[in-house]
Amino acid sequence: MKIAVLGAGAWGTAIACSAAARHDVVLWARDVHQARSMALARSNERYLPGVRWPAGLRVTSDLQEAHSHGQGDEGLWVIASPVSGLRERLRSLPPQGAALWLCKGLEAGTGALAHEIAALERPHMHCGVLSGPSFAQEVAQGQPTALVVASAQPSLCEKAVTAFHGESLRIYTSDDPTGVEVGGAMKNVLAIAAGILDGLSQRGPAGAHTPGLNARAALITRGLAEMTRLGVALGAKAETFMGLSGLGDLVLTATGALSRNRQVGLSLAHGRTLQQTLDALGHVAEGVYTASTLLVRGRQLGVELPITQAVVDVLEGRLSAVQAVSVLMARGARSEW
Numbered sequence: 001m002k003i004a005v006l007g008a009g010a011w012g013t014a015i016a017c018s019a020a021a022r023h024d025v026v027l028w029a030r031d032v033h034q035a036r037s038m039a040l041a042r043s044n045e046r047y048l049p050g051v052r053w054p055a056g057l058r059v060t061s062d063l064q065e066a067h068s069h070g071q072g073d074e075g076l077w078v079i080a081s082p083v084s085g086l087r088e089r090l091r092s093l094p095p096q097g098a099a100l101w102l103c104k105g106l107e108a109g110t111g112a113l114a115h116e117i118a119a120l121e122r123p124h125m126h127c128g129v130l131s132g133p134s135f136a137q138e139v140a141q142g143q144p145t146a147l148v149v150a151s152a153q154p155s156l157c158e159k160a161v162t163a164f165h166g167e168s169l170r171i172y173t174s175d176d177p178t179g180v181e182v183g184g185a186m187k188n189v190l191a192i193a194a195g196i197l198d199g200l201s202q203r204g205p206a207g208a209h210t211p212g213l214n215a216r217a218a219l220i221t222r223g224l225a226e227m228t229r230l231g232v233a234l235g236a237k238a239e240t241f242m243g244l245s246g247l248g249d250l251v252l253t254a255t256g257a258l259s260r261n262r263q264v265g266l267s268l269a270h271g272r273t274l275q276q277t278l279d280a281l282g283h284v285a286e287g288v289y290t291a292s293t294l295l296v297r298g299r300q301l302g303v304e305l306p307i308t309q310a311v312v313d314v315l316e317g318r319l320s321a322v323q324a325v326s327v328l329m330a331r332g333a334r335s336e337w
Contacts, residue, residue: 001163004028004070005078006089008038008059010047010283011102012080014136017048018169020057027059028066035061047283051140063092071097076163078130082284083107086114090121098126098156100149104184105290111297113185113234115177126156129177130164131184132244133252135259142168148244150174150181172244179240182231187250188261188287189294190223192311194254195265196321203270211325220254223307230294233301261287268314269321291315306331 001023005016008029016027029035038044042053060066070077076098079089083105093099099122101114110117118127128151139145149160149171157173165171174180197211197219227250228241240246253259264285267277278288291312298305310328313319319327 001159002026002069002072002075003078003163004066004075005080006063006066007080007085007102008034008044008047009080010044010136011134012078013044013048013051014140015078015080015102015130015164016057017051017053017140018142018166019163020054022166023056023163024069025057026066026069027057028063029059029061032061035059048136048140051137067093076100076159078102082286083114084289087117087121090118090125093122093125095122095124098159100128100130100156100160102130103286104131104181104188105286106185106293106297108289108293111293111300113178113181115181126153127151128153128156128160129180129184130160130171131180131249133248135252135256137258139169144168144170146170146172146244146248148172148174148180150177150179150245152177174240174243174245176237176240178234179231179236180245182234182236183227183241183243183245183249185286185290186223186227186230186294186308187246187253188285189291189308189311190219190227190250190287191253191259191261192265192268192285192287192291192315193223193307194219195259195262195267196269196311196314196324197265198262199266199269200321200325202266215325216254219307220250223254224250226305226307230298230301230303230305233303234297260285264288274315274317287311288315 003019003023003025005012005027008027016025019025038059079101081089083103086103130149132147134145149157151157161171197215200211232238260283264277295308295312310324314324
């Protein structure tokens with residue numbers, strides 16, 4: 001199979017490395033100098049330092065070359081840009097072919113999920129999402145990982161399994177792209193909330209009002225309920241959120257030390273501004289840009305998203321980390337279900 005990965009960030013590079021062990025893979029980088037540097041070093045030292053590339057992977061800055069490589073019955077395009085760049089990438093592709101995207105979030109302004117963007121831009125293309133609990137570093141190093149591919153076209157799911165399923169990477173299939181995308185978007189926002197709790201716990205001695213492990217467990221559980229409410233309102237299947245792209249990705253991102261969104265929450269809890277936090281991070285934390293858009297979409301559907309609201313209030317400076325926790329704890333009692 002010929003695979004073209006469009007985007008040479010950490011996740012795009014990792015999935016390209018994984019697939020290149022068995023397939024002919026081209027990794028496209030927008031920046032000519034970055035592409036040359038990676039080709040010489042046989043690694044992506046900017047985003048995945050220390051990870052050596054397999055022999056089957058090559059890099060290019062020629063977009064048309066990448067498009068041609070992934071075209072045809074035996075080809076596959078993998079879009080590894082943030083959701084803000086998905087529409088541009090889809091528009092640049094030929095109208096016929098097969099494409100997967102790796103991004104997790106909603107488009108700012110429109111509030112659209114990735115499959116909704118694809119339905120407008122490339123209605124005749126076989127499209128889907130590859131998602132799940134995965135840190136790029138671990139996938140690139142061949143550590144055991146499980147992901148889910150979701151598409152309305154079973155043939156695309158089969159193609160994704162052929163492309164990526166192997167000894168260290170298991171690929172499950174789903175016919176619920178809405179659910180998989182909502183899970184991927186919302187878990188980043190919830191991970192910021194988890195980071196805030198953990199950061200407050202680190203700041204001071206344990207006491208009556210200091211969040212601990214109990215609070216983190218409650219947040220993850222209620223966050224999963226919040227995620228499911230929104231997803232079902234958008235037409236997703238409730239059971240999807242008990243799978244890899246829901247519970248699985250939420251647990252990883254809310255607790256893992258490599259989670260950029262959790263790092264944002266930790267930094268905010270320690271009193272740093274959002275700008276200071278993002279400057280220090282040096283990478284994209286999708287939850288920062290997704291939170292307010294998720295909140296708007298929830299309001300349009302009449303879905304209550306209290307944890308998301310609290311995160312937005314902290315990100316936009318209306319509440320401190322301590323105040324946000326107090327607001328959530330002060331909510332009235334209700335039935336769990």
